[in-house]
Structure formats: C-alpha cells, structure tokens
Amino acid sequence: MRTKIIAGNWKMNKTVQEGIVLIEEILKSAGKLQHENLQIILAPPFPLLGMASALTSDYRFISISAQNCYYKNNGAFTGEVSPAMIKSTGANHVIIGHSERRMYFHEDNSLLSEKIKVALQNGLTPVYCCGETLSERNEASDYDIIKNQLEETIFSLDEEEIIKIVIAYEPVWAIGTGVNATPEQAQEMHRFIRTQVALKFKDDIAEKIPILYGGSVKPENAYSLFSCTDIDGGLIGGASLNSNDFVAIINS
Numbered sequence: 001m002r003t004k005i006i007a008g009n010w011k012m013n014k015t016v017q018e019g020i021v022l023i024e025e026i027l028k029s030a031g032k033l034q035h036e037n038l039q040i041i042l043a044p045p046f047p048l049l050g051m052a053s054a055l056t057s058d059y060r061f062i063s064i065s066a067q068n069c070y071y072k073n074n075g076a077f078t079g080e081v082s083p084a085m086i087k088s089t090g091a092n093h094v095i096i097g098h099s100e101r102r103m104y105f106h107e108d109n110s111l112l113s114e115k116i117k118v119a120l121q122n123g124l125t126p127v128y129c130c131g132e133t134l135s136e137r138n139e140a141s142d143y144d145i146i147k148n149q150l151e152e153t154i155f156s157l158d159e160e161e162i163i164k165i166v167i168a169y170e171p172v173w174a175i176g177t178g179v180n181a182t183p184e185q186a187q188e189m190h191r192f193i194r195t196q197v198a199l200k201f202k203d204d205i206a207e208k209i210p211i212l213y214g215g216s217v218k219p220e221n222a223y224s225l226f227s228c229t230d231i232d233g234g235l236i237g238g239a240s241l242n243s244n245d246f247v248a249i250i251n252s
C-alpha cells in the first residue's frame with residue numbers, strides 16, 4: 001500500500017510569527033492526525049524552514065519541505081538557496097517545478113531536471129509538479145504536455161533515484177481558481193502518469209510512487225479525490241493556510 005501524503009504549500013504567505021501560530025494549531029490536532037501510512041508535509045517559505053523543522057521534530061509523520069531550490073550547492077548566486085542549505089534546516093523535501101515557478105520565473109524542464117538531481121544528491125525528496133494549462137487541455141494536448149514534463153525531467157533518473165520522487169499532478173487551470181479537476185479527470189491523468197512511469201521503468205516502481213493531486217483541494221472535495229485508485233493524497237495551497245481546513249483535508 002502506498003503512503004498517503006498531504007502536503008501544504010504555503011506559497012509566499014506567513015511571517016515567522018504567523019507560521020508558528022499555524023503550526024501550533026495543526027499540532028493541537030496531531031494526536032488525531034497520526035494514521036498508519038500517512039505523511040504530512042508542510043512547505044513554508046525559506047525563512048520559516050528552521051522554525052518549522054524544530055517545532056515538528058517530535059512528530060515523525062510530519063516533514064518539512066522547501067518550495068524551490070537552486071541547482072548548485074554553493075557559490076556566487078546572490079539570492080539563491082541551495083539544497084544543502086535546505087537540508088541543514090531539518091527539511092527533507094523540496095517542491096520542484098510548481099506551475100508558478102514555470103510561469104513567473106520561466107523555469108523549464110531542463111533547469112528543473114538539474115534541480116531534481118542536486119536535490120536528490122543532497123538527500124532531499126523532490127515533490128515534482130506537472131500540469132497542463134486550460135488552453136492545452138482545450139486543445140487536447142494535455143497528455144502530450146504531461147508526458148513531455150515527465151520525459152524531460154524525472155525520466156532521466158535511474159531506478160534508485162526515481163523511487164525517491166513524489167509526483168504532484170496540478171492542472172494549472174485548477175490552481176487557486178476554486179475549480180478543481182473532477183475525481184474522474186484527476187484519476188484519468190494520474191493513471192496516465194503511473195502508466196508512463198511503468199513503461200519507462202518497471203510496474204513495481206510505478207506502483208510504489210506516490211502521485212498527489214493539487215488544485216483547489218478543499219475539505220468538501222478532498223474525500224472524493226483521495227478515494228480514487230491512483231490518487232495518493234494532495235498538494236494543498238490556499239486551504240493549507242487555515243488549520244481547520246487543512247486538518248479536515250488530512251482527515252479525509
């Protein structure tokens with residue numbers, strides 16, 4: 001049975017003080033959140049990583065994630081943060097390839113591929129995001145886009161590396177819009193992604209890789225999405241900023 005994962009992507013929200021309040025609220029429910037086979041990931045902004053790791057260090061089912069990283073370990077790259085630095089805060093994961101990074105910061109598959117490799121070398125688990133835009137879906141090129149986003153990044157990994165990856169399918173048209181993919185639409189794409197992994201690697205590798213759904217997940221739609229065979233949890237944006245909503249989604 002694959003581990004279920006609920007990850008909260010805080011994006012550029014919360015100061016250190018606000019982050020402490022949110023984490024403490026989530027931890028109040030921690031006793032009720034601990035399920036066998038469930039992992040919770042919190043992805044606050046860089047300046048909050050050390051604090052978040054320290055506050056959650058007693059909770060083995062909670063991991064901390066960065067939202068991005070650079071593809072070099074150190075050097076004269078003003079303003080960038082390396083995977084080694086992220087790891088040193090106590091964080092274990094890093095989101096790579098979020099559509100906001102692709103869109104606003106022009107990150108392409110070749111750069112993302114470098115980031116994934118360096119993150120893995122530093123012991124971070126990449127949460128690799130893929131997803132099509134609305135026009136790509138309307139033009140029926142969504143499957144080609146996703147295939148390409150996989151082929152040009154994580155499909156260059158070897159078997160030992162791919163098994164460490166978490167994939168997040170996040171249709172761009174569903175992110176922050178309030179319009180989620182229906183469970184049927186999401187399941188279909190998750191099945192497609194798993195099949196591509198099986199074709200490139202092996203069936204048993206594909207069966208082990210967690211594939212999360214992201215895009216307007218809310219307490220009201222979480223259960224129907226997470227009940228789908230190939231959906232192993234969610235990457236939650238807006239609803240992860242409110243402890244009641246986030247805890248309700250975890251309990252789904």
Ligand code: PGA
Nearest residue numbers: 175176215216236237238
């Ligand atoms: P959303 O964001 O839940 O606010 O739609 C998801 C994400 O961008 O990871």
